[in-house]
Amino acid sequence: MGKRVVITGLGVCAPNGVGIADFTQALQNGKSGIRFQSKLKDLNFSCQIAGEPLVRDNLVNHYFTPLQLRGLNASGIVFGVLAGTDAWKDAGLSIASKETPDWNAGVIFGTGILGVDKLRESIHQIDEGKVRRLGSTSVLQTMASGISAYLGGILGCGNQVTTNSSACTTGTEGILMAYERISAGKADYILTGSCSDSGPYIWGGFDAMRILPSNYNSNPAEASRPMSATAVGFVPGSGAGAMVLESLESAKRRGATIYAEVLGGAQNSGGQRGEGSMTAPNSEAVQRCIVAAVKNSGVESAAIDTINGHLTATAKDPVEIQNWCEALQRSGHNFPYINSFKGTIGHCLAAAGSIECVGTILQFKENKVFGNVNCNDLHPDIENLVASAKIPHQTLDFQPNITAKASFGFGDVNACVIFGRYKEPE
Template sequence: MRRVVITGMGALTPIGNNVEDFWQSLVNGISGAAGITKFDTTKFKTKFACELKNFDPLDFIPKSEARKFDLFSQYALIATEEAIKNGNITFDNLNKNRIGVIWGSGNGGIGTFQQQVAEFAQGDGTPRFNPFFIPKMIVDIASGLISIKYGLRGVNFTTVSACATSNTAIIDAFNYIKWGKADMIITGGSEAPITESSVGGFNASKALSTHNENPENASRPFDVNRDGFVMAEGAGTIILEELEHAKKRGAIIIAEIVGGGMAADAYHMTGTHPEGEGAYLGMLAALEDANISATAIDYLNTHATSTPQGDNSELKAVERVFGRNSKLNISATKSMTGHLLGAAGAVEAIACIKAIQHNIVPPTINAVDIEPEFKDIFNLTLGKAQTREVNYAMSNTFGFGGHIATTIFKKYME
């Protein structure tokens, strides 16, 4: 099989509007949670989220173009532009028929959908919809826009697997290159879910934290007092490239992707399997794909959204795969970024790749009173980043519907 490497990354997150700022915030344990500014939360149970900070899309996209794109597409284009610049990629010198885009989003243009339907409902019944309504809303449009902007004519589609979405996209991109169907693929995910309908909907399903008095401490994975996840927005882009193709164009190789595993809980519409059955199978599948044993993994970035059932079931699966008291470092970066839903996997993949680059494991913040069952058997990297050799890093993502996707990255060596 052809080897697949990472040659570019872009990040737009609540704790940094580019990869380096994001990484520095992770290492320093910065929380991105604060009161919601996008709408009036007076009547909402949850009044905070992890919004982007000091960010204006018009700094990157002309106003005439931005009005045609939902925020989730704007985020995708901005993160992708950073990845292409960082990867020193000039597409005119490459075969664009062999370069594709596989993007992910769980909600797509939910802000556009909410606005247009609300305006119609408040009117006299005459359908005065914006001509950009449908192309702004549909979940596959971000991949199309990236393709159009750079003239990329290779494989192009969007994955949707709820909060496992962008990990699923990364795995698909990895496989397409590995199988010889593409030489380079732009992959990742974006989400713009901080809207009345999204926050209200997740509140109704009792998934969100309501720790309104202290938002920055609300995302507390593994802590017995956790009460739900913290909504977040943003995007992550990863450029995957076939090794020889990358070497031929003189690319700087950041890391290598070596495994991807997918499975299903087959248990409940929104809840995870109590014993983490799908998570267990997904991690095993990724290890088998990478042809390594569990002992090779140095760092695991957990899904760990800070929900009561989800965190426990994941750690049960981790115990089955890695055993107790392993040398593995575990952390939950959602304690800082919040939960980017369909974009979570891409952003957390970047965290794993940076951990490999710098031999630093980012921390789990806010977790003080750890679940007794797991308190003394795992290194959860509590409070502060830890320095250690990171040769292999694994990233878990799980989604409503029981979707499981796990990726494995490694330090690049010739």
């Protein structure tokens, strides 16, 4: 048996709320962070809306030194440092001294692609023969591990400091990586999360694939429609979510607030075989991942009372619900409550799993199940599988005990984590 692992800190930089208080209120009230983006219209995008955190310049000054801000042009790093630093402070952890790192503290913070705007800026300077004007931070802002390097240095972490990348599964995968390291006794606490850059150079490829909604440019808040019969594609988003995972003995020793416990989880791939492809999940793999996560967590599928799905507002939503039903062997009124936060934040790509995991943990804190938006016209295939009462449109008063959270990413990769309400050792 490994060490028990709990969650002691949360931070978020989401399209509908920067900071835990604003994000919580937004989820409770179904407030959307999806807005019209004039820059996308100017560039002739078909989909001219997106979810992007609104970060004030004076807020950024509290997280970076003037030297760090010089030439900083990587939105993902800004989002990640805000969320990660907030989670660290929320956990009551101190920043290591200037002389010695904290050997028991680590960072596992993922991303998909980082510093695209900085890279574009650098390419232009190189093409113009101005390579010496790139500045000393161009490499730090464009390497994938830039976000973990920034956070590791700001906090002074001396344990594993690394970046993972598995498309939309990144954030959920990072939680499992941190859980396994702490459970094995290799670290006391790890800051884990993920971030995604924002802007046309991130979202353009998806617009070219024609998988984004183009008929909601004048009505952005209704565009992202998970589980809806009228869903026509996901809305791109960006941001970052972060949490501190910690061994139970360390948390008890520090007297830390415990939000929830990580009971276990699983990761796998469909190998892009069968119905699986670079962009679509293999249903057998998804079901195997969920089943393995439940088994690894030591719980019965019947004990799961809430699910936060991947549910991107595409034609694959009914398939995902079918996979949950098959994996848990539950349907109808016996199905857990299920929700998707993408109706209000869009699909935040590499940051999706971490932002949504933060929202999932907040349901334990608030004793709520946050409502789904834009799915009053529930897809008939979903309605045939799950009782509509299990897909609440408004936030419900409910005390979750065991929650399953899954993410499924491009490349046919899957991750499922099981969270539990913390109970004192007997």
